[in-house]
Amino acid sequence: MQTFIEKIYSIASMIPKGKVSTYKQLAQLAGNPRAYRAVGSAMRKNPDTTIVPCHRVVGSDGKMHGYSGGEGIETKIIKLRNEGVKVVNGKVNLDTFLWNKAPEKSL
DNA sequence: CGTATGACTAGCT
DNA sequence: CAGCTAGCCATAC
Numbered sequence: 001m002q003t004f005i006e007k008i009y010s011i012a013s014m015i016p017k018g019k020v021s022t023y024k025q026l027a028q029l030a031g032n033p034r035a036y037r038a039v040g041s042a043m044r045k046n047p048d049t050t051i052v053p054c055h056r057v058v059g060s061d062g063k064m065h066g067y068s069g070g071e072g073i074e075t076k077i078i079k080l081r082n083e084g085v086k087v088v089n090g091k092v093n094l095d096t097f098l099w100n101k102a103p104e105k106s107l
Numbered sequence: 108c109g110t111a112t113g114a115c116t117a118g119c120t
Numbered sequence: 121c122a123g124c125t126a127g128c129c130a131t132a133c
Contacts (some may be wrong), residue, residue: 003130003131004129004130004131005130005131019131022115023114023115023116024115024116027115029127032113032129032130034128034129035128035129035130036113036115036116036128036129037113037115037116037127037128037129037130038113038129038130038131039114039115039129039130040113040114040115041112041113041114041115041130041131041132042130042131043114044113044114045113045131045132046114049126050108054114057113057114059114059115059116060115060116060117061116062115064114065113065114065115066113066114067114068114071113073114073122
């Protein structure tokens with residue numbers, strides 16, 4: 001059993017390209033929907049952005065709160081756009097880019 | 108073990 | 121809509 005944070009890394013690392021997830025979402029998948037605060041701490045201390053695409057993690061409103069890499073938010077937005085995610089007004093349309101942990105086969 | 112911090116979220120003004 | 125407060129959890133010191 002690793003720390004809660006390590007679990008977060010594992011989940012965050014499996015977020016598909018062109019999709020984003022929220023801190024609360026990760027907390028839920030980790031098993032602690034109330035630990036979204038710890039999720040943010042994990043991202044902040046993230047050991048490697050290459051294995052932990054924290055730039056694909058945004059807030060509940062699709063808004064980004066911070067980023068430890070590059071220029072910070074700026075870099076985060078650029079990375080998302082490079083992944084195909086449209087960032088408008090510094091926010092992401094969760095209705096379109098929110099990562100569904102269970103991609104339904106039909107809709 | 109207790110205190111302090113943080114990339115959060117929801118509610119109120 | 122924007123700004124602030126309170127509640128919340130895990131980690132670091």
